[in-house]
Structure formats: structure tokens, C-alpha cells
Amino acid sequence: MTRALRFGAFIAPFHGVADNPTAALERDLRLVEHLDALGLAEAWFGEHHSGGSETIGSPEVVIAAAAARTKWIRLGTGVISVPYHHPLLVADRIVLLDHLTRGRAMFGFGPGALPSDAFMMGIDPKDQRRMLQEALPAIIALLRGETVDLTTDWFVLREARLQLAPFTAGLPELAVASMLSPTGPALAGRLGAGLLSLTVASPSGSGFLANHWKVAADAAADAGRVVDRFTWRCVAPVHIAPTREEARADVRFGLHEWITYFRDVAALPIGLADHADGDPVDTINATGLGVVGSPEDAIEFIERVRTSSGGFGTFLVMAHDWAAEDATRRSYELLARAVAPAFVTSPSPAERSRDFLVQRRAELMGDVVNALSAAIRDHYGRPLDLVRTKETP
Numbered sequence: 001m002t003r004a005l006r007f008g009a010f011i012a013p014f015h016g017v018a019d020n021p022t023a024a025l026e027r028d029l030r031l032v033e034h035l036d037a038l039g040l041a042e043a044w045f046g047e048h049h050s051g052g053s054e055t056i057g058s059p060e061v062v063i064a065a066a067a068a069r070t071k072w073i074r075l076g077t078g079v080i081s082v083p084y085h086h087p088l089l090v091a092d093r094i095v096l097l098d099h100l101t102r103g104r105a106m107f108g109f110g111p112g113a114l115p116s117d118a119f120m121m122g123i124d125p126k127d128q129r130r131m132l133q134e135a136l137p138a139i140i141a142l143l144r145g146e147t148v149d150l151t152t153d154w155f156v157l158r159e160a161r162l163q164l165a166p167f168t169a170g171l172p173e174l175a176v177a178s179m180l181s182p183t184g185p186a187l188a189g190r191l192g193a194g195l196l197s198l199t200v201a202s203p204s205g206s207g208f209l210a211n212h213w214k215v216a217a218d219a220a221a222d223a224g225r226v227v228d229r230f231t232w233r234c235v236a237p238v239h240i241a242p243t244r245e246e247a248r249a250d251v252r253f254g255l256h257e258w259i260t261y262f263r264d265v266a267a268l269p270i271g272l273a274d275h276a277d278g279d280p281v282d283t284i285n286a287t288g289l290g291v292v293g294s295p296e297d298a299i300e301f302i303e304r305v306r307t308s309s310g311g312f313g314t315f316l317v318m319a320h321d322w323a324a325e326d327a328t329r330r331s332y333e334l335l336a337r338a339v340a341p342a343f344v345t346s347p348s349p350a351e352r353s354r355d356f357l358v359q360r361r362a363e364l365m366g367d368v369v370n371a372l373s374a375a376i377r378d379h380y381g382r383p384l385d386l387v388r389t390k391e392t393p
Contacts, residue, residue, distance in 0.1 A: 003230055005306070005343035006314040007335060008042030009035055010078050010198070010235045014320045016257050017052040024055065027325060029066055034329050036070040038336040042233075042314060044078030044108060044196075050116040053261050060093050067101040076106035078196065079177045082139075083112055083123055083131035088160050090135075091142035099167040108196045109136055110177035110184070114266065129183045136176070140191060143171050175233065178212055185212040189219030194231030197312075200305045201236075201288040209234070209309035230313035234305060237290035237318040240331050240339070244293045248281050250323035250331075251292055255280045258320055290318070295338035302343070 009031065015024040032043045045062045048054035056062055059077040066075055080090060097105045111128035112118055118125050134152050141148050142162050150157045166172055175194035178184030180202055188195045195216055202208040213232065220227040237258075241247035259280050281292045291301040302315055317335065321328075347355070357364065 003313070004345065005302075005312075005340070006041040007340050008040050008044070008073075008314060008316050009319045009332070010044045010046075010316040011056075011319040012046040012048070012054045012078075013056060014053050014258055014261065015055055016254065016321060019321075021055055024321075025062075028056075028062070028319075029069060030325075031319065031328070031332075032066045032073065032075075033069050034332060036073040038333060040073065040332070040336055040340075042074045042076060042106070042316065044076040044106075044316060046078050047081050047084075048114055048117060049084075050120065051114055051261075051265050053265070054114075060097050063097060063105055064100055067104060072104070074104050074106055074173075075101060076173075076175070077108050079108035079110035079175075081112035081117070082109050082135045083128045083154075084117070084121060086155050087135045087138045088142065088157060088162075091139045091162055094139075094143065094172060095162055095164045095166050098172045099164070103168045103172070106173040106175065108175040108177055109139075109193075113179075129181065133183070133187060136187065136191065140171070140174070173231075175231070180208070182212065182215045185216040186219040189216035189221075189225065189227055190223045192220070192223070192225050192227075194233065195227075197232070197234045199236070199289070200234050200309075207308065209305070213310055228313075229311050232309075232312035233314040233316055234309065234312050235316045235318050236301075236305065237284065237320055237322075238298055238301070238331070238335070239292050239320075239322050239328070240295050240298045240334050241327065242294065242334070244297065247292050247294065247297075247331075250327040251281060253323050253327070254321040255284070255292075258322060259283060292322075295334050298335070298339045299342045302339070 011028055011031070013024070013028050015021070028045075035043055043066065045056050045059035045066075046054055047056065047059050049057055059080065063075040063077065082090065094105075094107050109132065111132040112123075115125055118128060123131075131154060135155065138148050138150055138157060142160065143166060145162070145165060147159055147161045148157045149159060173194065174191075175196040176184045176188035176191070177196045177198055178188070179198050185195055187193070195212070197209060197212065200209060213227075213229070217227050239247055239251050241250055284290045284292055288304075291297050305315075306312065317332070323331065
């Protein structure tokens with residue numbers, strides 16, 4: 001049976017530096033409640049410590065708060081910046097959160113994104129990927145209940161073990177983040193983790209996603225594993241409204257500040273600087289970084305990404321404050337009601353049930369008329385004329 005594409009949100013978050021941080025974090029939690037009510041599958045939360053915009057310092061804490069306010073949506077760390085933490089403490093927090101959420105938590109790992117975070121902690125950026133590759137296997141071994149002895153130049157594990165086993169049978173779901181470097185895909189394949197692609201656009205062209213999957217698949221094969229595309233998540237910013245014109249009007253609220261942040265602070269490696277003097281909506285759409293438009297535009301964009309990548313399991317909207325809260329909530333509602341159904345590749349049970357009745361309507365409605373006529377005749381002792389229309393007996 002073909003599995004439908006799942007949808008969710010990746011909440012870094014991106015808030016204006018002049019915004020009230022308490023109110024902004026509350027909006028993030030309200031957004032997750034909204035996604036949960038819409039039936040979307042996942043919400044992921046970032047870890048950042050500088051820059052003034054991505055203001056979640058601990059995704060685990062936010063997941064605990066969100067879990068208490070939601071019913072079934074799955075909640076992920078997007079990501080734990082592994083070089084910033086001792087592996088034993090990372091594994092211990094994962095197990096705790098796995099219990100507190102009753103298995104709804106997922107755990108993404110990465111080397112850390114903002115250079116200013118690493119600078120403040122005295123970490124050389126050239127060491128961050130190596131540190132991730134050293135620590136993540138140890139974290140997974142601890143989660144499996146193993147005792148770990150390992151000494152590196154930045155952490156020591158001495159007869160280290162966890163005092164609790166995970167709530168989830170086996171292991172909680174794990175993923176490795178990737179942007180442009182092949183390090184993430186290779187590590188995900190080697191360790192048997194999912195892949196979390198934090199951008200779908202690259203200066204090198206649209207083929208980089210497919211190449212990243214090949215890196216993951218090759219690394220998995222070398223380790224005697226098989227990777228599953230259903231565990232691959234791709235992230236892109238999206239804002240939709242009933243019409244393109246409405247979507248463009250909505251994002252005048254905050255898109256320019258978002259682009260300024262990525263161009264001047266976070267330095268997302270995509271050609272935003274090349275469009276500094278143009279319409280910011282055209283910047284997003286022209287670079288292939290995301291989409292601002294109608295539900296039909298979003299469907300076309302996601303299908304284009306799916307085709308260029310070869311297929312993935314979950315599409316995550318990179319959450320943002322491009323629009324005011326009511327327009328943002330409407331965008332996610334349109335995603336759930338108008339976009340997601342386009343990616344169900346086989347008829348749903350509801351569609352099959354409807355089609356069955358359409359095909360058998362004449363026969364079944366004839367049986368209803370005959371049964372009703374018999375009941376009237378039995379009660380009154382004689383048949384009565386029934387008023388009939390094309391739709392009902």
C-alpha cells in the first residue's frame with residue numbers, strides 16, 4: 001500500500017528581535033496546538049543560543065510544554081546541537097522526554113548551525129562535524145542500554161550507562177540534520193537514522209537532494225543497512241492563502257525582516273543577497289527556497305521537490321512570522337485541507353465508500369423504495385403513492 005506524504009512544521013523559530021519573547025514563544029505553542037487539531041503529523045523545535053531571532057535554547061523543554069497541550073502530534077528536536085552537550089546528558093534527557101511524552105518525541109541531531117553559538121562556547125567550527133560523528137554513536141549505544149567507555153578530546157564516558165530504558169520499544173525515532181554538507185546524510189545512513197534536510201534549495205542546483213539521499217543509501221549499504229525514504233523529512237518555508245494576491249499581501253507583515261536575518265545574520269547559503277533589491281516574494285519563489293501563493297502553487301512546489309529528490313516521507317513547513325497570526329493559522333489550515341490531500345496517491349477509504357455508493361446507487365435506492373413501499377402497504381393495508389425525485393425516494 002502506498003504511504004501518503006505526511007506534513008508538519010519545523011519551528012526554529014524565527015521571531016523579530018523587537019517582538020515580545022514571552023508572547024512569541026506562546027504563539028509557537030499555540031501553533032503546535034493548531035497543528036494538532038488539524039491532524040498534521042509532526043512539529044520540530046530548534047536549538048540556538050544567539051542571533052536574537054531563533055529563541056528556543058532547549059527544544060526538549062519546549063517539547064515537554066507542547067506535549068502537555070496536545071493530544072497526538074509527534075514532537076521532535078530539530079535539532080540537538082551535539083557538540084554543545086555531554087553525550088550522557090543528551091541520552092538521559094532523550095529517555096526522560098520519551099517517557100514524559102509516552103513515545104511521541106523524536107530526536108534530531110546536528111553539529112550546530114550558528115557560528116556565534118560555537119564561538120561563545122570556544123568551539124572551532126571545523127571541529128563540529130567531527131564532534132557530532134564522535135558523540136552520536138555513543139548516544140545511541142547508551143540508548144540501547146549498553147555500557148560505554150570512550151575518551152575523546154572533548155568528553156569522557158567511563159562505564160557510562162543510563163538508569164532508565166526508553167519508553168519506546170527499541171529506540172525512539174532518531175534523525176540527523178543536513179543542509180548542504182554530505183556529513184549528515186552519510187552519518188544517518190551509517191547509523192540507521194532518518195534524514196532531516198533543512199533546505200530544499202542549493203546554489204549547486206536541484207539535484208543536491210537526490211545526491212544526499214544517494215550518500216545516505218551508500219553509507220547504509222556499507223554498514224549492512226537499508227534506508228527507508230519514509231524516514232526522510234524535507235523542510236521549506238511556505239505561506240499560502242486562497243489566492244496568490246492574498247498570500248502576497250499577508251507576507252508584507254514580516255517577510256522582509258526574515259530575509260534580512262538570513263542574509264545578514266544566519267547566512268543561509270542560498271542566493272538571497274542576489275535579490276536584495278527585488279520583491280521579497282519573488283526572492284522566495286525564484287530561488288526555489290519556498291513558496292508564497294495559493295494551495296495550487298504549494299502543491300506544484302512540493303511535487304517539484306518530491307520529483308527532484310526522488311521522494312521523501314514528510315514535508316515540514318519552516319515556521320516563520322511572515323504573516324500575522326490569524327493569516328499564519330489559515331495557511332496551515334489550507335495546507336491540511338487543500339494541499340495534503342493532493343499527496344494521497346491511492347483512494348482513501350472515504351473515497352472508496354463514496355464511489356461504491358455512486359456506482360450502486362440505482363440498485364440500492366431501488367431496494368430502499370421497495371422496502372418503504374412494503375412497510376406502508378403492511379401498515380395501511382394498501383399501497384400509497386410515493387413522491388419521488390431524482391435524488392430521494
